[in-house]
Amino acid sequence: xxxTIREVLGPSYLYIKTLHLLAVMAWVWSTSxxxxxxxxPIFKAWRRNPRDPEIVRARNWVIERFDEGATYExxxxxxxxxTGPLLxxxxxxxxxxxxxxxxxxxxxxxxxxxxxxxxxxxxxxGNKGKLxxxxxAQGYELAIHRHWWFLxxxxxxxxxxxxxxxxxxxVRPF
Amino acid sequence: MNDRQDRLGDRDEPDVLAHxxxxxxxxxxxxxxxxxxxxxxxxxxYLGMLLFHGYLGGAEWVYGWKPAAVAxxxxxxxxRQAYRWIMRLDAQxxxxxxxxxxxxxVKLPEPxxxx
Numbered sequence: 001x002x003x004t005i006r007e008v009l010g011p012s013y014l015y016i017k018t019l020h021l022l023a024v025m026a027w028v029w030s031t032s033x034x035x036x037x038x039x040x041p042i043f044k045a046w047r048r049n050p051r052d053p054e055i056v057r058a059r060n061w062v063i064e065r066f067d068e069g070a071t072y073e074x075x076x077x078x079x080x081x082x083t084g085p086l087l088x089x090x091x092x093x094x095x096x097x098x099x100x101x102x103x104x105x106x107x108x109x110x111x112x113x114x115x116x117x118x119x120x121x122x123x124x125x126g127n128k129g130k131l132x133x134x135x136x137a138q139g140y141e142l143a144i145h146r147h148w149w150f151l152x153x154x155x156x157x158x159x160x161x162x163x164x165x166x167x168x169x170x171v172r173p174f
Numbered sequence: 175m176n177d178r179q180d181r182l183g184d185r186d187e188p189d190v191l192a193h194x195x196x197x198x199x200x201x202x203x204x205x206x207x208x209x210x211x212x213x214x215x216x217x218x219x220y221l222g223m224l225l226f227h228g229y230l231g232g233a234e235w236v237y238g239w240k241p242a243a244v245a246x247x248x249x250x251x252x253x254r255q256a257y258r259w260i261m262r263l264d265a266q267x268x269x270x271x272x273x274x275x276x277x278x279x280v281k282l283p284e285p286x287x288x289x
Contacts, residue, residue: 041273044265047197054277056190061282068285095231098223105222110215133287137188144190145197152199152263153207156256157215174235 006090013090016083023079028162030072035151039066043148063144064129070122077115080107098174103165110161114154121147204260212253220245 009016039062046052046059084107087093088100095101120126126147131140167173220242228236235241261267 040263044263044270045273045275047265048270049275050197051191051194053191055275056194057187060187060190095226096233097231098227098233098236101227101231102219102223105219105226109218109222132188135188137190138193140188141190141193141195145195148197149199152204152260153211155263156208156252156259157211159259160252160255161215 020083023076026076034069038062067122099168099172103168106161208257209253212249216245216249
């Protein structure tokens, strides 16, 4: 099976690598502007003025748009999960390569659970647009609180370890 | 639900203020979480490297004191920075004076749900 994959896809290694890198770029950066210049300022304003109806309305609008905007990131991530293992198999990599082991540990143990939770919050039962359409105001407010918890805790992890995996892949320090 | 038609468009705004609850994040909680998260992540990465790179990959260097020292220092730095990061994000640091909050009447674009 693995030999067949190597034989068939071996000549396409660089094309698969290109696709992998494009997906990584989309995954890392696609929500960054919306996050930094729209979502965070409005959520900070909400945390300072939790009962201001205009800020609450802006908060609701921006988190619903952010749920939709995360779609690019959430298309890119499965592409990474498919092309990454393909590169591992085709390239003949092994656990003797230190930088790659650390990178895979970060992706599988840190980013995979974060993204699974993000899918749930953005597109699954935590999707704010669906909760609004269902008329569930209590669930809507709860979902926003949960999403803010998620963003608070995942932001430092994503920023630091996304940067780390790019450094590991490019510099290959060990 | 106590919905009302948004005067700026055809969006039904949920009456979340009626269900408003205090956000449960506190500085003490953020500190505990930052420390726990940092310890958990670094322990996982360090032990993972020992298992996969050291034991299965045959690398000797991961058993030395340097990787353990790097992991420990990184753990301390990450816990501190994560805490500060969360506090900044959650508007616990700063006064917000860098932003003003002007009231404006605008129309916001909403995607039409396809049926």
